[in-house]
Amino acid sequence: MDKKDVRTEISELGEFGLINHLTKDIKLQNTESVVGVGDDAAVIDNGNMKTLVTTDLLLEGIHFDLTYVPLKHLGYKAAVVNFSDIYAMNGTPKQITVSLGISKRFSVEDIEALYSGIKLACEIYGVDLVGGDTSASMTGLTISITCIGIGEEQKIAKRNGAKENDLICVSGDLGAAYMGLQLLEREKSVLNEVDGATPKFEGREYILERQLKPEARKDIIKILGEKGIVPTSMIDISDGLSSELMHICTQSKTGCRIYEDRIPIDYQTAVTAEEMNLNVVTAAMNGGEDYELLFTVPLNKHEEVSNIEGISVIGHITSESLGCAMITRDGSEIILRAQGWEHY
Amino acid sequence: MDKKDVRTEISELGEFGLINHLTKDIKLQNTESVVGVGDDAAVIDNGNMKTLVTTDLLLEGIHFDLTYVPLKHLGYKAAVVNFSDIYAMNGTPKQITVSLGISKRFSVEDIEALYSGIKLACEIYGVDLVGGDTSASMTGLTISITCIGIGEEQKIAKRNGAKENDLICVSGDLGAAYMGLQLLEREKSVLNEVDGATPKFEGREYILERQLKPEARKDIIKILGEKGIVPTSMIDISDGLSSELMHICTQSKTGCRIYEDRIPIDYQTAVTAEEMNLNVVTAAMNGGEDYELLFTVPLNKHEEVSNIEGISVIGHITSESLGCAMITRDGSEIILRAQGWEHY
Numbered sequence: 196m197d198k199k200d201v202r203t204e205i206s207e208l209g210e211f212g213l214i215n216h217l218t219k220d221i222k223l224q225n226t227e228s229v230v231g232v233g234d235d236a237a238v239i240d241n242g243n244m245k246t247l248v249t250t251d252l253l254l255e256g257i258h259f260d261l262t263y264v265p266l267k268h269l270g271y272k273a274a275v276v277n278f279s280d281i282y283a284m285n286g287t288p289k290q291i292t293v294s295l296g297i298s299k300r301f302s303v304e305d306i307e308a309l310y311s312g313i314k315l316a317c318e319i320y321g322v323d324l325v326g327g328d329t330s331a332s333m334t335g336l337t338i339s340i341t342c343i344g345i346g347e348e349q350k351i352a353k354r355n356g357a358k359e360n361d362l363i364c365v366s367g368d369l370g371a372a373y374m375g376l377q378l379l380e381r382e383k384s385v386l387n388e389v390d391g392a393t394p395k396f397e398g399r400e401y402i403l404e405r406q407l408k409p410e411a412r413k414d415i416i417k418i419l420g421e422k423g424i425v426p427t428s429m430i431d432i433s434d435g436l437s438s439e440l441m442h443i444c445t446q447s448k449t450g451c452r453i454y455e456d457r458i459p460i461d462y463q464t465a466v467t468a469e470e471m472n473l474n475v476v477t478a479a480m481n482g483g484e485d486y487e488l489l490f491t492v493p494l495n496k497h498e499e500v501s502n503i504e505g506i507s508v509i510g511h512i513t514s515e516s517l518g519c520a521m522i523t524r525d526g527s528e529i530i531l532r533a534q535g536w537e538h539y
Numbered sequence: 540m541d542k543k544d545v546r547t548e549i550s551e552l553g554e555f556g557l558i559n560h561l562t563k564d565i566k567l568q569n570t571e572s573v574v575g576v577g578d579d580a581a582v583i584d585n586g587n588m589k590t591l592v593t594t595d596l597l598l599e600g601i602h603f604d605l606t607y608v609p610l611k612h613l614g615y616k617a618a619v620v621n622f623s624d625i626y627a628m629n630g631t632p633k634q635i636t637v638s639l640g641i642s643k644r645f646s647v648e649d650i651e652a653l654y655s656g657i658k659l660a661c662e663i664y665g666v667d668l669v670g671g672d673t674s675a676s677m678t679g680l681t682i683s684i685t686c687i688g689i690g691e692e693q694k695i696a697k698r699n700g701a702k703e704n705d706l707i708c709v710s711g712d713l714g715a716a717y718m719g720l721q722l723l724e725r726e727k728s729v730l731n732e733v734d735g736a737t738p739k740f741e742g743r744e745y746i747l748e749r750q751l752k753p754e755a756r757k758d759i760i761k762i763l764g765e766k767g768i769v770p771t772s773m774i775d776i777s778d779g780l781s782s783e784l785m786h787i788c789t790q791s792k793t794g795c796r797i798y799e800d801r802i803p804i805d806y807q808t809a810v811t812a813e814e815m816n817l818n819v820v821t822a823a824m825n826g827g828e829d830y831e832l833l834f835t836v837p838l839n840k841h842e843e844v845s846n847i848e849g850i851s852v853i854g855h856i857t858s859e860s861l862g863c864a865m866i867t868r869d870g871s872e873i874i875l876r877a878q879g880w881e882h883y
Contacts, residue, residue, distance in 0.1 A: 229589065233790070234698050235627040235774060236593035236688065245573065246590050249580035250670060250685055252638035256677040283579040294596035294683055326594060333600040339638055339683035341594055344580065354578050430579060446577070 203303035205331075213303065214329050217310050221324050225289050227345065228323040237325035239290060244345040249280035255335035263379045266305055268407045269338075270312025276433065277342035278320050279411035279486045283431035284353070285419070286346030288320060288411075293327040296337030309338075320413060350420075352429035352490065357447035361427050361491040361512040364500055366415045368459040369436055370475060373482025374467045375399075375406030381471070401463045409486045416488075418503055426490035435481040437531050439489050441519060450517040451531075453510030456524050480521075480531075547647035549675075557647065558673050561654050565668050569633050571689065572667040581669035583634060588689040593624035599679035607723045610649055612751045613682075614656025620777065621686035622664050623755035623830045627775035628697070629763070630690030632664060632755075637671040640681030653682075664757060694764075696773035696834065701791035705771050705835040705856040708844055710759045712803040713780055714819060717826025718811045719743075719750030725815070745807045753830045760832075762847055770834035779825040781875050783833050785863060794861040795875075797854030800868050824865070824875075 208216055218232040230238035239246070253259060253273055261269075274291060281288040293313060297306060317324055322342070382394035396403060411431075419426065428447055430439045436458070444451050458479050468475035491512055492500055500506050510522075519531040552560055562576040574582035583590070597603060597617055605613075618635060625632040637657060641650060661668055666686070726738035740747060755775075763770065772791055774783045780802070788795050802823050812819035835856055836844055844850055854866075863875040 230695075230697060235624040236591040236630070236686075238628070238690070238695060238697075239590040239592060240692075241585060241590055243587075246583040246585055246687070247580040248583060248634070248636060248670060248685070248687060250636040250638050250672055250683070252640055252672045252674055252681065252683055254640045254674060254676050254681065257640070257675055280579040284582070286580070290592070292592060292594040292685060294594050296596055296598045296601070296681065326592060328594055328596045330596055330598060331601055332598050334678040337596065337598065337640065337681055337683075339594070339596055339681075341592070341636060341685040342580075343590070343592060343687075346582070348584075351574075351582060353574060353582075 201304055205297060205301065205303055205306070208303060210329060213306070216303070217306065218324070223323045223325070224321055225323050227289050228325055231323060231325040232327070237290065237292065239343060241345050245348050245351060247281050247284050247286045247344040247346050248341065249277055250339070250341040251277050253338040255337070261336070263383055264407060266308040267312035270309040271316045271408055273338050273340055274313045274316035274322070275320070275409055275411050276486060277340050278316070278322065278413070279431045279433070281342055281344035282411050282413060282416045283429050283488060284344070284346055285350050285416060285426060285429060286344040288322050288342050288344040290323045290325045290343040291317065292325060292341045294339040295327070295329050296332035297329065298332045298335050301336065320411065350425050352426040354428055354430050354443050355446035357428040357443050357449050357491040357512045358493070359449060359512055359514055360494045362494060362497060362500065362508050363440070363451060363453060363489070363491055363510040363512065364506050364508050365432070365436070365459065365487055365489050366412050366505055367485070367487040368461040368464065369432065369485050369487060370468070370479035370482045371402045371405035371461050371464045372409060372484035373478045374464045375402035376484070377471055377473065378402060378467060379406065399463060399467060401461060402467060406484065409484065411486055412488050415505065422499060422503070424492055424496055424499060426492055429488060429490035432485045432487045432489050433483055435483040436489065437480040440531060443489070443491065444512070444519050447512070448515050450513040450515050451510060451519045452513055452522060454522050457507060457509040459507045545648055549641060549645065549647055549650070552647060554673060557650070560647070561650065562668070565658070567667045567669070568665055569667050571633050572669055575667060575669040576671070581634065581636065583687060585689050589692050589695060591625050591628050591630045591688040591690050592685065593621055594683070594685040595621050597682040599681070605680070607727055608751060610652040611656035614653040615660045615752055617682050617684055618657045618660035618666070619664070619753055619755050620830060621684045622660070622666065622757070623775045623777070625686055625688035626755050626757060626760045627773050627832060628688070628690055629694050629760060629770060629773060630688040632666050632686050632688040634667045634669045634687040635661065636669060636685045638683040639671070639673050640676035641673065642676045642679055645680065664755065694769050696770040698772055698774050698787050699790035701772040701787050701793050701835040701856045702837070703793060703856055703858055704838045706838060706841060706844065706852050707784070707795060707797060707833070707835055707854040707856065708850050708852050709776070709780070709803065709831055709833050710756050710850055711829070711831040712805040712808065713776065713829050713831060714812070714823035714826050715746045715749035715805050715808045716753060716828035717822045718808045719746035719748070720828070721815055721817065722746060722811060723750065743807060743811060745805060746811060750828065753828065755830055756832050759849065766843060766847070768836055768840055768843060770836055773832060773834035776829045776831045776833050777827055779827040780833065781824040784875060787833070787835065788856070788863050791856070792859050794857040794859050795854060795863045796857055796866055798866050801851060801853040803851045
């Protein structure tokens with residue numbers, strides 16, 4: 196929880212009071228948002244665009260650990276990961292609803308901090324907060340966000356459209372969010388054991404930011420749109436490259452080959468992995484939470500996508516019978532497996 | 540939890556396996572639902588209709604008690620209360636997304652039971668399940684449902700449109716769900732104290748059903764539509780008549796007068812209140828969870844609405860300066876207060 200001098204108990208405001216307090220300064224930015232917070236339902240006018248809907252549930256102790264995640268960052272991330280799902284359809288996020296379950300441990304100031312992160316994300320990405328639900332909780336913090344967006348019918352990129360010989364592309368770099376998490380976990384256990392220890396984060400700002408304050412790739416969607424490139428399939432990388440590639444290939448009824456030496460990895464990610472005796476390619480393949488875009492384009496777009504900064508071509512789609520595999524640096528094939536992030 | 544002979548641990552299926560298992564037989568019913576479960580976002584085509592969005596978070600120990608609520612009923616109710624919010628905008632629910640947080644206490648069969656209730660509600664109300672999220676939880680069951688619907692721009696009924704002299708109408712009867720809850724709580728404590736006791740529910744089926752398996756008033760919206768009556772304001776009664784009336788009057792900047800003797804109360808509700816030494820009007824005013832519709836219509840619609848079965852005219856809208864009050868049977872005025880359901 197964020198430390199503050201003031202602590203206002205939520206019981207002082209009550210349920211309606213808290214909602215009103217948190218939402219009273221919200222101004223709607225999008226003409227599509229006709230009615231926002233304060234009625235039985237929000238009203239949205241998407242004209243002749245298609246409506247996109249995605250939802251995400253975040254539970255304390257499962258998806259986040261408040262000992263090292265500030266509430267403002269948590270709010271920002273909770274919103275951004277939903278925007279990412281809309282971009283992954285080649286759409287534009289326009290509205291969110293936010294439902295919170297809040298235990299007595301949290302003060303009004305804590306929830307303000309959480310909301311300030313959500314509102315900041317909305318401001319930066321041009322999204323309206325149009326509704327939600329706030330309730331007491333017996334245990335910890337629950338955050339459920341639904342995001343509504345728009346997309347042009349002919350440009351919506353699903354998971355099932357990849358075709359043989361399509362190029363497999365990925366934005367940004369992978370494995371950094373996972374290495375950031377490893378670093379936070381290591382420093383947490385040091386802090387628990389050694390009194391007065393200070394965490395060692397110098398030179399690791401990038402991977403920490405990737406874990407604590409990820410961004411959705413609005414910029415990549417914009418560039419693809421400007422260049423008239425419509426991905427044949429697309430997904431965002433929340434569970435690791437391997438798992439997401441499997442989703443695309445399963446739904447498209449194809450196989451794939453990707454090349455180990457083409458997987459984009461940042462210097463800090465590599466150094467931290469080395470230091471911690473972890474395999475950096477495994478971090479990129481199975482780590483997750485990168486929120487980069489994984490997509491396929493027709494072979495004839497090779498030059499165009501290769502010239503876009505921040506996009507790497509990492510392989511190609513094959514027929515289904517060839518299966519999904521990674522070609523290692525020494526030329527051998529490793530069969531891909533969906534090692535998504537499974538809590539059970 | 541529902542008792543079953545078979546108990547399959549959720550870990551046997553994993554996160555993706557569970558989602559697939561629960562959603563594999565889902566068929567989309569509405570032409571508006573273009574892409575359902577299985578992509579980053581659902582795709583919806585609402586043509587030239589407005590899109591309505593509402594969301595609800597249900598937490599174990601706060602909103603439901605599994606010692607007396609069967610999981611199938613819980614699923615049904617969780618879906619229906621969201622449909623009710625869309626009807627309360629004079630709209631039609633079309634899609635839902637369902638996010639679940641599930642602790643180890645629950646088996647695959649338990650979650651199947653919950654889902655079967657959600658699917659039944661979807662079938663009866665013509666709604667498609669188009670997405671969601673399933674996750675482990677440290678503690679208990681979390682259910683977050685978002686419902687998307689459509690409405691005609693000129694017919695959407697908000698909370699802020701009530702005008703002086705409008706008639707205040709309510710569907711069905713009030714207080715039954717609350718008395719059903721009191722009965723369940725009483726029998727639960729008897730069962731805890733007396734070994735081998737059996738609950739006494741004979742002749743109380745109606746109020747139990749109102750609590751455990753409420754319905755949304757699709758029928759009332761249909762009749763109003765057929766008669767060409769567009770409510771000037773509307774809300775569904777989830778927190779009690781008093782609280783909902785205050786929402787309409789506050790947002791419409793009006794006052795109101797309602798009449799105690801016109802508040803519709805069922806015979807079983809009255810008898811149970813009498814038996815438990817509770818004031819039945821208080822149950823109707825503050826009890827909540829009735830999911831009836833509270834709405835206002837212009838004065839000239841008096842005859843038309845009065846002739847609709849299942850609608851009671853209980854009062855009228857006044858100027859703001861007169862405040863909100865109930866006229867009791869003996870002619871005195873009681874100032875209304877929002878005694879919503881506040882857990883903090």
